Amino acid sequence: MSNTDVSKAQKVHVIFDLDDTLYPERDHAHSGFRAAGRHAETAWGVSGLADEMIRRLDEGHLGQVFPMSVAALVPDHSDTHIAEVRAAYRDHDPEITLFDDGRWALEHYGAIAKLGLITDGNAGVQARKIGALDIAHHFAAKVLTGELGPDRAFHKPHPRAYELIEQQIGVAGDHYVYIGDNPAKDFVTPNARGWTSIQIIREKTIHDQNAEVAGGAPRHKIQSLRQLPEILKF
Ligand SMILES: [Mg+2]
Known part of the structure; x- marks a missing residue:
């Protein structure tokens, strides 16, 4: 020094x-997206959410990843859908x-x-x-x-x-x-x-x-x- x-x-x-x-930090985001994707698959029967979220993040849509990705895959979604994947992300045990x-x-x-x-x-x-x-x-x-x-x-x-x-x-x-x-x-x-x-x-x-x-x-x-x-x- x-x-x-x-x-x-x-x-x-x-x-x-x-x-x-x-x-x-990107690994944490991807880990959380996978958890969100599992929720979409299990709760709504919608596949591909994790890949959609990763793509949006890579495009630089930090902060809008959740609503943009849910809107792309669930056209008739409500705020509840977004809240659910946010919770799945927030509460997951990260890899x-x-x-x-x-x-x-x-x-x-x-x-x-x-x-x-x-x-x-x-x-x-x-x-x-x-x-x-x-x-x-x-x-x-x-x-x-x-x-x-x-x-x-x-x-x-x-x-x-x-x-x-x-x-x-x-x-x-x-x-x-x-x-x-x-x-x-x-x-x-x-x-x-x-x-x-x-x-x-x-x-x-x-x-x-x-x-x-x-x-x-x-x-x-x-x-x-x-x-x-x-x-x-x-
Ligand atoms: Mg830092």
């Missing part, structure tokens, strides 16, 4: 984002695995530093991802921002999650590193609080990796979490 990042006397805690940082370098980073840094996790989204969905990946034991502190309040009120870049991490795993003067993939929200607050912000560049991410917001540029960019030691010096 450069001298401007942290002094040698400081304890450094390594905090991760989850989606598209530690595992591929996902860590990126290889995600697994490496958790094991490497988990052995020599305190780790934390800050993740946005429906808290139940995020908890099921953490369970499926079997990673909870790596973290000294986890903040699922969906648990802090309704309607994305505490989603990043809201400072609350970062404050909680500082309160839960450090003492005054400690240094924090935040590693995420989404420059639209991940790095604004770490930058403001004097943390070291690092963007992991992934292929086929759900969110735009080139978004620019005021104060949100990462201090470092890497293509693999295995490059972290070059920045952190441990």
Whole structure:
């Protein structure tokens, strides 16, 4: 780590984002679409919903995947149909695995530093991802921002999650590193609080990796979490 990042006397805690940082978020979407497809098949006798949803996602219709796909396959659908597949997606047990370098980073840094996790989204969905990946034991502190309040009120870049991490795993003067993939929200607050912000560049991410917001540029960019030691010096 450069001298401007942290002094040698400081304890450094390594905090991760989850989606598209530690595992591929697109795999979670596909896993949920398959669950939605199974529901459509079982409850309505409609096949092909999962493939339709995957196609819409690949076309960039994030946010409209459910209504567009249901409308395409069930012309006389109602809001109930959409609510049912949303529930099937939300409540399913995901089939996902860590990126290889995600697994490496958790094991490497988990052995020599305190780790934390800050993740946005429906808290139940995020908890099921953490369970499926079997990673909870790596973290000294986890903040699922969906648990802090309704309607994305505490989603990043809201400072609350970062404050909680500082309160839960450090003492005054400690240094924090935040590693995420989404420059639209991940790095604004770490930058403001004097943390070291690092963007992991992934292929086929759900969110735009080139978004620019005021104060949100990462201090470092890497293509693999295995490059972290070059920045952190441990
Ligand atoms: Mg992310």
